[in-house]
Amino acid sequence: MSRSVLLLSLSLVVAAAIPLVAQTPPPRRLPRMAPRGDAMELAIRAATEQFANEKKLIERDTAVLRHLRGAGTALADAMQPANSLEKAYEEVSEAKRVGPDFTVMQGVIKVQQALEDARRSPGAADFDRLRGLLRTEALTPAVRVVVRNSLRLQEETVAWLKVEQLIGDYLRAVSDLSSDGLRATEEQ
Numbered sequence: 001m002s003r004s005v006l007l008l009s010l011s012l013v014v015a016a017a018i019p020l021v022a023q024t025p026p027p028r029r030l031p032r033m034a035p036r037g038d039a040m041e042l043a044i045r046a047a048t049e050q051f052a053n054e055k056k057l058i059e060r061d062t063a064v065l066r067h068l069r070g071a072g073t074a075l076a077d078a079m080q081p082a083n084s085l086e087k088a089y090e091e092v093s094e095a096k097r098v099g100p101d102f103t104v105m106q107g108v109i110k111v112q113q114a115l116e117d118a119r120r121s122p123g124a125a126d127f128d129r130l131r132g133l134l135r136t137e138a139l140t141p142a143v144r145v146v147v148r149n150s151l152r153l154q155e156e157t158v159a160w161l162k163v164e165q166l167i168g169d170y171l172r173a174v175s176d177l178s179s180d181g182l183r184a185t186e187e188q
Contacts, residue, residue, distance in 0.1 A: 040167075051156075058149045060098055064108075065142045067095035071111070072139065075131045081122035088130070089115040092138070101145045107137035 074087035092115060096108045111134050118125035 058153070061101060061104075061142070061145045061149055064095045064098050064100040064104060065139075065146050067091045067098065068108070068134065068139050068142050071095070072131060072134055075127055075134065078127045081125055081127070082119075084127070085115060085119045085122050085125060088134075089119060092134075095138070095142075100142065103141045104138060104145060107139075107141050110137045 068091070071088040071091035074084050074091060077084045089112070092108060092112045096105070096112060099105075100108060111130075114130060114133050118130060
């Protein structure tokens with residue numbers, strides 16, 4: 001009897017399962033594609049905001065270098081020592097006011113103190129020593145900072161050119177796929 005009950009229950013299970021197996025699943029729909037451009041747009045906006053902040057620092061460092069070069073030009077005229085020292089001091093003070101990089105600021109302070117001392121007796125000022133001090137203590141570190149910034153910007157440019165190429169390739173592939181699909185719907 002247990003064997004017949006087992007056979008009967010097994011046959012009922014098989015009989016109930018046959019219609020379930022015979023049913024076909026509903027047609028599968030492809031999920032709707034979410035626009036990926038939104039994420040890219042956010043990333044580009046974030047990079048643009050970051051660049052705006054970096055741009056201020058780069059412009060500051062470039063302005064400091066220009067003022068220090070102006071001080072060097074002013075110190076080249078030893079024929080009018082009082083005017084040369086005053087102009088150089090103004091340029092160095094302006095470079096200090098802009099707020100340079102820490103290493104540049106240390107040199108600017110040293111040069112400014114030397115120019116203050118030289119302004120007390122312009123006729124006895126050693127212009128060669130002042131130009132050398134300006135060059136070694138302030139100009140060289142300022143040039144290094146500007147070069148470092150420029151090299152970083154070149155690397156950034158190369159990276160964005162690669163991104164631009166990838167975006168172009170992606171857009172071409174999406175456009176081709178879209179065109180192929182639309183052409184296929186028009187064929188008769």
